[in-house]
Amino acid sequence: MPGFGRRDGSAGAPPPGTAKSRTAGPCPRSGEPGAARCSRAAPADVALRRAQGYDHLWVLASHESVAPRRAARLSAPDGDRTMEVWTTAPGLQVYTAxxxxxxxxxxxxxxxxxxxAVCLETQHLPDAPNRPAYPSAVLRPGTTGHRRTEFRFPRPAARTPSAD
Structure with missing residues (x-):
């Protein structure tokens, strides 16, 4: 079951009652109760258990940005491999096979x-052409669409030898 969650607390998340969706509401700002849940692993909730994995859309912003911003960061448990997704798109679909x-x-x-496996798909918000409050997904004849997604693989931080 698809779902919606917010990463940055901005306006523009799909409202409750949207077909086959739910809203998690905005993430609290730093220092507010519950803020830590938005900066750690995504929460396990009813929709997650029902889908038996992730098939969720995270609303990144209420608009498309001009410069890519970080939408996701995946790291191996040992910290030796990391992948980041940077995008100008307003949404990120996460699917865990x-x-x-x-x-x-x-x-x-x-x-x-x-x-x-895990799939990270940058995209517009569902039903955007029919919802004026959402960032537009319409591309008119004679115009050019611009959206940018970058997959970055930062080098792991150098490890300090232990003093064993």
Missing amino acids: NHLDGTLTDPAGHPLGRHG
Whole structure:
């Protein structure tokens, strides 16, 4: 089940009652109760349990930005690998391969199992052409659309030798 959550507390999130959606409401500002939940791993909630993984849209902003801003950061548990997604788009769809069952394989022939991958898709907000309050997703004839997404792979910080 798709869902909506806000990362930056800005206006423009899809309202409650939108077909097949829910709203988590804005994240509290820094220092307010609950603010920490917006800066750590995404929360486990009813929709997450029902979908048995993520298939959620995070509303990044109430508008498209001119310069890319960081929308997501994924890091390996050991911190040796990190990927960041920077975008000018107003939304980020996160899907965690909830329905893969091992019958498909990767190019090397390894089975693709449930939760064996994560997809980060920058996009406009659902139903944007029909909702004036949302950032426009309409591209008129003769005009050019501009949206930018960057996948960055920052180098891990140098580790300090332990004094064992």
